[in-house]
Amino acid sequence: MTNLEKLIKKRQKLIEHLHDLTAAELKVLEKDLLKLILSEAASIFKTVDGKLVFDTKNIRGIRKIDLVMEQFKESDMIPFVKDFAEKSMQVVAMTGTYYKGLGFAENKIDDLLKNFAYLEQALGIEIGKTLAESKIVAGSFLDTLATMPEVKDKLKQYTLNQIAGKQSFDGFLKGYKEILVDNELAIRPKTLRLFR
Numbered sequence: 483m484t485n486l487e488k489l490i491k492k493r494q495k496l497i498e499h500l501h502d503l504t505a506a507e508l509k510v511l512e513k514d515l516l517k518l519i520l521s522e523a524a525s526i527f528k529t530v531d532g533k534l535v536f537d538t539k540n541i542r543g544i545r546k547i548d549l550v551m552e553q554f555k556e557s558d559m560i561p562f563v564k565d566f567a568e569k570s571m572q573v574v575a576m577t578g579t580y581y582k583g584l585g586f587a588e589n590k591i592d593d594l595l596k597n598f599a600y601l602e603q604a605l606g607i608e609i610g611k612t613l614a615e616s617k618i619v620a621g622s623f624l625d626t627l628a629t630m631p632e633v634k635d636k637l638k639q640y641t642l643n644q645i646a647g648k649q650s651f652d653g654f655l656k657g658y659k660e661i662l663v664d665n666e667l668a669i670r671p672k673t674l675r676l677f678r
Contacts, residue, residue, distance in 0.1 A: 496572065504566060511562060515554050516662045519637070520655055522550050527641075529651045540645045544638050551634045559630070563618060636661055 526543040528535045606622015618625050640661060644654045 504569075507562060511558055512663045514558055516659055518550060518554055519547075519658055519662065522546065523655060523658070527645070527651070527654075532652070533648050533650050534645045534654055536645055536648055541642070544641050544645075547634060547638050547641065551630065551637075555629055560618065567618075633661065 526546050527540050528537065534540060606619040606625055608617045608619060637658070640657055641654075644657065
């Protein structure tokens with residue numbers, strides 16, 4: 483097996499490893515968010531006889547979902563997203579070595595790697611000297627991923643519908659699980675597509 487073939491295999495293994503690792507991390511994140519939302523919901527929303535009450539307190543409580551999601555973004559999603567970006571950059575660095583192995587001239591590889599700066603822009607991270615110094619660019623893909631606006635909007639709309647319909651509190655909480663874990667809007671499927 484040539485050095486280039488070894489490198490191709492190593493790069494493919496790294497991508498597969500990152501995909502599997504990211505999938506596992508995202509499952510944990512989804513469960514953490516679900517636990518956080520469920521624990522907050524119990525303290526935010528008023529029930530009578532096990533059913534949600536349609537009143538102003540419960541309607542105002544929907545806004546607290548924004549606060550819970552912001553808390554989750556800062557404590558869990560931002561560190562995950564920075565780590566995710568750093569792993570993506572490892573694949574980029576290895577790609578440079580791959581092209582060198584193919585016999586591309588140094589200046590062509592330098593040009594190619596400069597173009598990979600586009601990946602940083604597309605992902606939306608400014609890579610610092612350390613992970614702590616790296617920043618997520620506001621409005622970028624990773625910022626949107628960390629903020630999860632579609633998930634947040636779906637949670638708020640779902641909550642409003644459940645309160646208006648005076649649904650059972652247990653059924654209401656099960657619906658949160660469907661939105662946060664068992665849904666195409668969940669964090670995991672969207673993120674894992676990047677590694678394909």
